[in-house]
Amino acid sequence: MVFALIFSSRGGFLLIIYSCLYENNSFAAGAMIYVVVEELIPEMSQGEHSNTGVVMFAFGFTVMMALDVALG
Numbered sequence: 001m002v003f004a005l006i007f008s009s010r011g012g013f014l015l016i017i018y019s020c021l022y023e024n025n026s027f028a029a030g031a032m033i034y035v036v037v038e039e040l041i042p043e044m045s046q047g048e049h050s051n052t053g054v055v056m057f058a059f060g061f062t063v064m065m066a067l068d069v070a071l072g
Contacts, residue, residue, distance in 0.1 A: 033061070 037044060037057050044053030 033058075 034054065037054050041053075044057070
């Protein structure tokens with residue numbers, strides 16, 4: 001109720017916040033996946049090219065999500 005009273009005159013502000021909600025959540029989810037893969041799976045970050053494992057994980061995850069949407 002207080003939130004609605006404070007921002008009732010700024011309906012445009014709320015519209016912008018609510019319209020960006022999905023994009024912000026997807027960015028946060030991607031950042032969390034990166035942190036989990038980079039920091040919690042230490043075998044992927046060993047050696048000279050430490051980003052190769054993370055990039056391949058992201059590529060495989062993207063392919064599996066595309067297949068899930070296409071075939072599911």
